[in-house]
Amino acid sequence: MNKDSKIYVAGHRGLVGSAILKTLQSKGYTNVIGRTSSELDLSNQVAVQKFFSSEKPEYVFLAAAKVGGIVANNIYRADFIYENLMIQNNVIHQSYLNGVKKLLFLGSTCIYPKDCPQPMKEEYLLTNTLEYTNEPYAIAKIAGIKMCESYNLQYGTNFISVMPTNLYGPNDNFDLEKSHVLPALLRKIHLAKLLSENKTEEVLKDLGLKNLEEATDYLSKFGVTAHSVEVWGSGKPRREFLWSEDMADACVFLMEKGDFKDIINSSPREDAEGSGYEIRNTHINIGTGEDISIKNLAEIIKDIVGFKGNLVFNIDRPDGTMRKLTDVSKLNSLGWKHKLSLADGIENIYNWYINK
Numbered sequence: 001m002n003k004d005s006k007i008y009v010a011g012h013r014g015l016v017g018s019a020i021l022k023t024l025q026s027k028g029y030t031n032v033i034g035r036t037s038s039e040l041d042l043s044n045q046v047a048v049q050k051f052f053s054s055e056k057p058e059y060v061f062l063a064a065a066k067v068g069g070i071v072a073n074n075i076y077r078a079d080f081i082y083e084n085l086m087i088q089n090n091v092i093h094q095s096y097l098n099g100v101k102k103l104l105f106l107g108s109t110c111i112y113p114k115d116c117p118q119p120m121k122e123e124y125l126l127t128n129t130l131e132y133t134n135e136p137y138a139i140a141k142i143a144g145i146k147m148c149e150s151y152n153l154q155y156g157t158n159f160i161s162v163m164p165t166n167l168y169g170p171n172d173n174f175d176l177e178k179s180h181v182l183p184a185l186l187r188k189i190h191l192a193k194l195l196s197e198n199k200t201e202e203v204l205k206d207l208g209l210k211n212l213e214e215a216t217d218y219l220s221k222f223g224v225t226a227h228s229v230e231v232w233g234s235g236k237p238r239r240e241f242l243w244s245e246d247m248a249d250a251c252v253f254l255m256e257k258g259d260f261k262d263i264i265n266s267s268p269r270e271d272a273e274g275s276g277y278e279i280r281n282t283h284i285n286i287g288t289g290e291d292i293s294i295k296n297l298a299e300i301i302k303d304i305v306g307f308k309g310n311l312v313f314n315i316d317r318p319d320g321t322m323r324k325l326t327d328v329s330k331l332n333s334l335g336w337k338h339k340l341s342l343a344d345g346i347e348n349i350y351n352w353y354i355n356k
């Protein structure tokens with residue numbers, strides 16, 4: 001990518017897209033474009049066709065998607081598979097038709113089997129059954145990986161798929177029901193602390209409500225009181241967390257590196273001799289290679305926020321996959337490693353949240 005190359009960041013207001021935009025701008029890229037979902041609905045084939053043929057981006061970061069935590073994935077199953085397939089089909093296909101030089105597709109580590117050997121290597125894709133709570137989303141992401149691979153093989157495109165671990169950072173979704181664990185726990189524990197200190201005005205401001213009774217009623221649905229905070233599941237599942245700006249740095253690093261073939265270790269497939277299908281690994285993991293139990297995560301957040309009450313584990317809520325630790329040796333061997341520790345990241349995001 002040259003500093004004046006036309007770069008389209010799809011989903012530039014989201015957690016990852018906003019971090020990619022910031023990283024590109026700080027590195028001196030001057031021709032970065034974005035569209036909100038109301039300006040350009042990426043699930044609309046005609047609108048995406050018009051956008052690509054008029055704007056002709058040279059590079060594409062595909063960070064627009066229907067995203068949510070375990071419960072959102074489990075409830076809105078149709079929306080997660082439909083919207084993600086539509087968005088990625090439109091953007092990947094138009095990128096091919098319009099001669100995009102390089103595209104980076106963001107998948108997720110939920111593409112790996114539910115009981116995957118740990119740490120999860122790239123080659124474990126499609127070796128066993130998926131976790132049920134996010135199966136529709138994972139199937140859409142696998143379709144995206146296979147789409148990039150297939151276009152590379154058939155049309156000689158330069159499309160890379162990356163599989164990030166659980167991410168967090170500025171511009172995350174803090175909805176108490178639909179968000180991921182880290183922003184949800186941070187907000188719940190923060191609100192419980194405010195309740196315990198009788199900071200009514202701040203509680204109402206955070207929730208956008210008018211009276212304390214309404215607020216306590218609402219918070220009780222999420223197990224948030226002045227004395228305790230509900231944590232979903234058993235607390236035993238382990239997750240790996242990466243700061244969104246480290247994620248963005250890895251994405252830009254990979255886009256600045258050579259062709260996808262230089263990045264994704266190519267080696268002949270044993271089962272594809274003579275077919276022309278010669279790329280074994282289709283994607284690359286992005287993570288820290290370190291994980292933590294949800295119970296420990298909640299305790300760290302509690303310490304950082306300064307809440308003195310209890311954590312209550314609600315086993316009527318799903319645990320999901322018990323462990324999904326990424327093997328990041330491929331990414332590390334290319335020369336990239338994450339910078340921010342989880343404790344520093346939680347401090348950062350808590351400061352961001354209370355000052356936003």
Ligand SMILES: NC(=O)C1=CN([C@@H]2O[C@H](COP(=O)(O)OP(=O)(O)OC[C@H]3O[C@@H](n4cnc5c(N)ncnc54)[C@H](OP(=O)(O)O)[C@@H]3O)[C@@H](O)[C@H]2O)C=CC1
Nearest residue numbers: 011013014015016036037041042064065067106108166167
């Ligand atoms: N968050 C995480 O922990 C993880 C995320 N990922 C992947 O990373 C990528 C980015 O996720 P994240 O930043 O967290 O998601 P966010 O929900 O924060 O942002 C997604 C963005 O996508 C845009 N978008 C959604 N639907 C449409 C549409 N129909 N048309 C146009 N734009 C649309 C939204 O735009 P607007 O704001 O304008 O409405 C939004 O800004 C996704 O592919 C996700 O699957 C992977 C692993 C973990």
Ligand SMILES: C[C@H]1O[C@H](OP(=O)(O)OP(=O)(O)OC[C@H]2O[C@@H](n3cnc4c(=O)[nH]c(N)nc43)[C@H](O)[C@@H]2O)[C@@H](O)[C@@H](O)C1=O
Nearest residue numbers: 069070073108110134179180181184231232233318319320
């Ligand atoms: C990134 C990844 O994110 C999703 O998968 P997930 O990792 O299971 O998502 P999660 O962050 O929502 O939960 C992680 C763990 O944490 C527990 N947990 C405790 N208390 C809360 C809580 O208050 N909220 C949430 N959301 N989870 C909680 C929760 O029960 C689970 O055991 C995919 O659907 C898919 O989107 C995907 O790719």
